[in-house]
Amino acid sequence: MNIRQKLKDAGLKITPQRLAVFGNLVNYTEHPTVDKLITNVRKEHPNIGVGTIYNILEILVKKRLIVKISTDENAVRYDASTEKHHHLYTLDSAKIEDYFDKKLNKLIEDYLSNVKIPNFKISDFRLQIFGKFNNSKNKENPV
Amino acid sequence: MNIRQKLKDAGLKITPQRLAVFGNLVNYTEHPTVDKLITNVRKEHPNIGVGTIYNILEILVKKRLIVKISTDENAVRYDASTEKHHHLYTLDSAKIEDYFDKKLNKLIEDYLSNVKIPNFKISDFRLQIFGKFNNSKNKENPV
């Protein structure tokens, strides 16, 4: 399903700004900070305001088209991947990449369903994997 | 090992402020925001400055006595637990609790050591478990 359709299904008007912001998130597996997102989007839409971008992001989160990612920076990042997955964090948190692994999903899911953490009802989980990339291809992503 | 000793081993001078900040983090498994931490610490040290607290926290991180926790809030949280563990996030992120589970550690560790993510060298991992508490004991923690 494409971006326009997702926006429409969510009951949102299709605007160039929303297409740009949403499209930008969808097309990169490295999850930019809002700051970087703004830079990217302004290549096509030089006059887009930061308020607009934050507004769009919040709406997309509310409509569950994207999701906030935890970081230990003072900046939020967003993830437009719909399929369940995990994240690879580089040590300096300069970027966060998706990691898809259905076997891992199931492994953890099965385990957690058995342990039954006392007094805690699990709704979801996500693995943070810390480390670093070691090939040149990933060292510098054009985002 | 107690707090004083850890500070000393790290080559840090022992000051009332550092004891208060570090001690406060150690004694609560719920990881407060800095804002809350300041409130707590000021009960004993009304004149401690925010700069001092941020400064202390940064030093403790650098000395690896505490660790930053990822959140999707616009506020950093810290964790003084030295033993490897995971985190329980409540849906509104109002608090983050520790979750210790050696079997889970090993399960994931074994799995990850086999999958060998291409071009990525893993140094650590941490599971984020989202959900909510459902007993009164945990609903309101006195922190």
Next chain:
DNA sequence: ATTCGTGCAAACCGTTTGCAAGGGA
């Protein structure tokens, strides 16, 4: 005496808000 740590206050920067003008259905 020198170095390190603290308190204070201003600066910084990511994010939020308010409002008038503009654009999609």
Next chain:
DNA sequence: TCCCTTGCAAACGGTTTGCACGAAT
């Protein structure tokens, strides 16, 4: 047309920085 969305700019709040004073060795 009507309401939703945008651009702009000011406000906000968590964090950082600079600096002079104070404490420890």
